[in-house]
Amino acid sequence: MEHLFTTESLISFLVLVVLEVVLGIDNVIFVSIIMNRLKDIKQQKKARMIWMITGILSRCLLLMGLSWLLAQKGKAVFTIAGKGFDLASIVMLLGGLFLIYKSVKEIHAKLEGEDHAANSNEKSLTMGAAIGQIMLIDAVFSFDSIITAGGTAKHLEIMVAAVVIAMTIMFLFSPKIAGFIHKHPTLKMLALSFLVMIGLSLVIEGWDAGKAHELHLKNYIYFGMAFSFAVELLNMVMHKRAQKRRVVELNEPIKQLQQQEQGADDMAH
Numbered sequence: 001m002e003h004l005f006t007t008e009s010l011i012s013f014l015v016l017v018v019l020e021v022v023l024g025i026d027n028v029i030f031v032s033i034i035m036n037r038l039k040d041i042k043q044q045k046k047a048r049m050i051w052m053i054t055g056i057l058s059r060c061l062l063l064m065g066l067s068w069l070l071a072q073k074g075k076a077v078f079t080i081a082g083k084g085f086d087l088a089s090i091v092m093l094l095g096g097l098f099l100i101y102k103s104v105k106e107i108h109a110k111l112e113g114e115d116h117a118a119n120s121n122e123k124s125l126t127m128g129a130a131i132g133q134i135m136l137i138d139a140v141f142s143f144d145s146i147i148t149a150g151g152t153a154k155h156l157e158i159m160v161a162a163v164v165i166a167m168t169i170m171f172l173f174s175p176k177i178a179g180f181i182h183k184h185p186t187l188k189m190l191a192l193s194f195l196v197m198i199g200l201s202l203v204i205e206g207w208d209a210g211k212a213h214e215l216h217l218k219n220y221i222y223f224g225m226a227f228s229f230a231v232e233l234l235n236m237v238m239h240k241r242a243q244k245r246r247v248v249e250l251n252e253p254i255k256q257l258q259q260q261e262q263g264a265d266d267m268a269h
Helices: 007-023 025-035 041-064 066-072 087-112 114-119 127-152 156-183 185-207 209-215 217-268
Strands: 078-080 083-085
Touching (some): 007 025, 025 041, 025 087, 025 185, 041 127, 041 156, 087 209, 185 209
Antiparallel strands (some): 078 083
C-alpha cells in the first residue's frame, strides 16, 4: 500500500481526476440535455443516479480489463475495402454516429419550436429510453476515460479512485449544468453544436485513430467551444444589463408623472 502514497502517485491521482472531469464535460452536457427531456423531476433524479452508478461500474470493469482492451487494439474484428476495424474503432464509429444523430435531432426539434411539439401528440422521452441513450453514449465516452487513465496512472487503485471521484463531481454538478442549459436556449443550441463536432471527431477517430490523434481534433473543438461559451456569457451579461436599463427608462416617465401629480396636489392644498 505504500506505493499508493508516494509523491508520484499522488500527483498522477490529482492530474487524472482533473483530466477525467475535463474529458467528461461533453458527457455531462449530453446527459443534461437528455435529463431535460424528462418531465418529472423525480425521474430526472432517478436517471441521474442510475447514470452515476452505471458510469462508475462500467469504468471500473473496463479498468480491470484494461490490459485485455489494450491487447485488442489493432486486432480487426472485420474488414471493409482492405481496412480493418478493431473493437475500439467500432465503438467510436457507432457512438459518434449516434451522437451526431441525437444532437441533430434535438437541434431540429429546437428549430421547429418546442411549443409546437408540446401542443402536438408527440410523447415526451420515457424513463427507459432516456437511461438507454445515456448508458449507450456513456459507454462510448468510457473508452476515452479508460485510455486516459491507463496512460496517466500506473496503479489500478489510483485509476479506480480517480474515476470514482471524477464521476461523483460530474454527478454533483450535472443538475446545475442541466438547469443552466435549460434556462438559456442559446447555450443549449451551442452545446448541441458542440456535441455534433464531438460526434464527428469520434467517427474520424474510429475510422483512423492515428490520423485523428495526429490532427489533435478534440483540442481544437474544446478550445472553440470554450471561446464560444465565453462570448455567449458576455452576450448574456450585456443583454441582462440592457434589460435593466430599459426598465429604468420605462419607469422614468411614470416617476415624473407621479411627481407632477404630487406637485399639483400640494398647490391645490
